[in-house]
Structure formats: C-alpha cells, structure tokens
Amino acid sequence: xxxxxxxxxxxxxxxxxxxxxxxxxxxxxxxxxxxxxxxxxxxxxxxxxxxxxxxxxxxxxxxxxxxxxxxxxxxxxxxxxxxxxxxxxxxxxxxxxxxxxxxxxxxxxxxxxxxxxxxxxxxxxxxxxxxxxxxxxxxxxxxxxxxxxxxxxxxxxxxxxxxxxxxxxxxxxxxxxxxxxxxxxxxxxxxxxxxxxxxxxxxxxxxxxxxxxxxxxxxxxxxxxxxxxxxxxxxxxxxxxxxxxxxxxxxxxxxxx
Amino acid sequence: xxxxxxxxxxxxxxxxxxxxxxxxxxxxxxxxxxxxxxxxxxxxxxxxxxxxxxxxxxxxxxxxxxxxxxxxxxxxxxxxxxxxxxxxxxxxxxxxxxxxxxxxxxxxxxxx
Numbered sequence: 001x002x003x004x005x006x007x008x009x010x011x012x013x014x015x016x017x018x019x020x021x022x023x024x025x026x027x028x029x030x031x032x033x034x035x036x037x038x039x040x041x042x043x044x045x046x047x048x049x050x051x052x053x054x055x056x057x058x059x060x061x062x063x064x065x066x067x068x069x070x071x072x073x074x075x076x077x078x079x080x081x082x083x084x085x086x087x088x089x090x091x092x093x094x095x096x097x098x099x100x101x102x103x104x105x106x107x108x109x110x111x112x113x114x115x116x117x118x119x120x121x122x123x124x125x126x127x128x129x130x131x132x133x134x135x136x137x138x139x140x141x142x143x144x145x146x147x148x149x150x151x152x153x154x155x156x157x158x159x160x161x162x163x164x165x166x167x168x169x170x171x172x173x174x175x176x177x178x179x180x181x182x183x184x185x186x187x188x189x190x191x192x193x194x195x196x197x198x199x200x201x202x203x204x205x206x207x208x209x210x211x212x213x214x215x216x217x218x219x220x221x222x223x224x225x226x227x228x229x230x231x232x233x234x235x236x237x238x239x240x241x242x243x244x245x246x247x248x249x250x251x252x253x254x255x256x257x
Numbered sequence: 258x259x260x261x262x263x264x265x266x267x268x269x270x271x272x273x274x275x276x277x278x279x280x281x282x283x284x285x286x287x288x289x290x291x292x293x294x295x296x297x298x299x300x301x302x303x304x305x306x307x308x309x310x311x312x313x314x315x316x317x318x319x320x321x322x323x324x325x326x327x328x329x330x331x332x333x334x335x336x337x338x339x340x341x342x343x344x345x346x347x348x349x350x351x352x353x354x355x356x357x358x359x360x361x362x363x364x365x366x367x368x369x
Contacts, residue, residue, distance in 0.1 A: 033284055033332050034305065036324070040285045041301060053300030066309035 006038045008131030009048045009056060015127055016060045019120050021073030030063060056128075083197060084112055086185045087204050093178030094208040095220035095229070096171030102163030107154050114147065171219075175212075178205075203240070207232040265299070271347040272296055273307050277317055278336045278344055283324075284308065287334075308334065316340030 010031055017027045041050055052059040088108055092098040122143050130136040182205055189197035211229035218225045276282065276290050288301055311317045317334045324331035
C-alpha cells in the first residue's frame with residue numbers, strides 16, 4: 001500500500017503524460033515501474049522526494065522527454081474538436097432553432113477552448129493540489145457546475161445579441177441538415193468502433209427528437225416543447241449518472257477483491 | 258543546467274549500462290548498486306529517464322516478470338548486443354577522458 005503522497009505523485013504523472021499526448025502503453029509501464037520503486041523506497045523509510053529530487057514538475061518533464069508522442073494524438077484531438085462542435089450544434093439544428101451568427105461562432109469557439117484546454121488545465125491543477133481526495137471531486141463539481149451555468153447564461157445572451165447573422169434557414173431545412181449530421185456523427189464513430197461517442201451523440205439529441213415528435217414538429221419556443229425536451233434531458237442525465245455510479249462501485253468492489 | 262550536472266547526466270547512462278551488463282536487474286536494484294559503489298549526486302528517480310533512453314536506443318531490453326516479493330509483475334532489464342557495443346565505446350572514451358581530466362586537474366592544482 002502506497003502513501004497518499006506517492007499516489008498523488010503517480011496520478012500527477014499520469015495526467016501530465018496524458019495531456020502531453022504520450023502513448024497509453026508507455027504511461028502504464030512507467031507508472032507501474034515507479035509504483036514498484038516507491039513501494040520498496042517507502043518500505044525502506046524513503047519518501048516521494050527521494051524519487052523526484054524535490055521538484056515533481058521537473059521530474060515529470062524529464063520522464064516525458066524520453067517518451068515518444070502518440071502519433072495519432074493530433075489526429076484524434078482534431079477529430080474530437082469536430083465531434084464536440086457537432087454535439088453542440090446538432091441538437092439546435094434538429095429543434096429548428098439554429099442560426100449561424102457571429103455570437104454563435106464565438107460561443108462555440110469559447111466552449112471548445114474552455115471545454116478542452118481549460119478543462120485539462122483546471123483538472124491538472126486540482127489534482128496537483130488535492131490528489132485523489134474528496135476536495136478534488138468537490139472542486140470538479142464546482143468547476144463543471146460553473147461551466148454549465150456559464151453555457152446556459154451565454155445561450156440567453158446569444159439569443160438576445162446574435163451579432164451579425166451569417167446564415168439562417170427555415171425549420172425544415174435545419175431539421176434535414178440536423179438529421180443528416182446526426183446520422184454521420186453516429187455512423188462514423190460506430191465505424192471507428194467508438195460506440196460510446198455514437199451513443200452520446202444520440203442521447204444528447206434525444207430530448208429534441210422526442211419533443212419534435214410529441215409536439216408534431218412544434219416550435220422549439222413553445223411551452224410544451226420546452227417542457228418535454230427538459231424532462232427527457234433530465235431523465236437521460238439521471239439515468240446516465242446512475243449507471244456511472246453503479247459501474248464505478250462495481251469496479252471498486254472488483255479491485256478491492 | 259550546470260557543467261557538472263551535464264557531466265553527471267552523461268556518465269549515469271554509461272554507469273547504468275555497465276551495471277545492467279553484469280546481469281538481469283530492475284530499477285530499485287540498479288539504484289542500490291549505484292549507491293553501494295558510491296556513485297555520487299543522484300536522486301533516486303533520475304535512473305528512470307535514463308532507463309527509458311537506453312531502452313529507446315535499443316541498448317537494453319525489458320521483460321515483465323513476477324517479483325520476489327510476490328507483488329505485481331516487475332520490469333527487468335538485460336543488455337543487448339547493441340548495448341554491449343555501446344558500453345565498449347563508452348569504456349574506451351571514459352578511460353581517455355579520465356586520464357586527460359586527471360592530468361588537466363593536476364596541472365590546475367599545481368598552478369594554485
């Protein structure tokens with residue numbers, strides 16, 4: 001059993017190497033090797049500092065320099081950005097509420113930047129400070145709640161201040177484009193054997209699809225449409241969180257046995 | 258990085274390669290052996306970037322085996338033919354360097 005300090009160091013190492021695009025296999029190997037070393041070192045009364053020589057940051061950098069970058073890292077990062085952009089836009093297209101204007105472009109760019117780079121930086125900072133503790137999960141919760149709240153707030157601002165409208169079309173054209181993009185964003189991840197991403201795209205769009213069907217193609221601003229999509233979204237979110245908690249508890253049980 | 262730090266970094270590669278050439282070994286054991294032989298000024302973790310570098314260059318090969326303590330599998334290192342060739346080059350260069358540096362440092366001391 002390793003000390004909390006050692007576990008925190010290994011977690012930092014893993015996150016740092018992951019964010020630098022190193023191969024999963026290499027990360028697992030060096031983590032296992034350092035874990036083995038730390039077990040012996042701690043059994044002989046030494047601390048993590050004996051490994052890092054004082055600066056965790058410098059030490060992780062020295063390890064990182066010797067590990068090759070995963071060649072697919074940049075390709076997958078670009079694909080992930082396109083995927084996220086799709087996930088943000090497709091539900092609006094299906095609801096028929098989509099309009100391409102400068103505010104929408106700025107909003108999506110900001111969400112992508114904060115949602116990817118920002119999240120990596122914040123998550124790394126939180127883990128570096130608190131390690132694998134309750135404080136970390138609470139900080140994650142606060143960060144993501146603030147992030148979601150800002151997204152909702154920004155949506156209201158966009159509706160009231162659309163800026164320069166670049167392209168707009170009627171609801172049926174939006175719906176057709178949305179349906180085509182939805183099919184692409186489900187089929188391509190399935191071909192790439194990324195079933196989770198395909199399912200995630202579908203679940204994100206499901207509230208709009210159900211609301212559209214139930215209201216008989218009603219306006220996304222009508223009260224019944226808003227209620228139905230909100231309820232479906234809530235049910236999906238609760239179910240997903242429930243499944244995640246159940247599987248993580250099952251995994252914990254498996255590991256402790 | 259200071260001159261002495263750079264020198265130590267280069268020497269550590271050769272020292273670790275030399276230790277691995279004496280028989281199959283693993284990270285913590287390499288460190289213990291370095292300490293036993295009074296190899297100066299190394300932090301315990303500094304051997305791992307070196308091991309990664311030696312492995313990347315094909316001078317050593319690794320194998321995961323059950324450890325004596327019965328814990329999870331441990332990574333063991335052995336030297337390759339390429340590593341033996343590199344070690345021979347290192348030893349040769351080191352003996353020249355050692356001789357040259359000793360002569361030079363003696364003349365520095367004499368000048369004092």
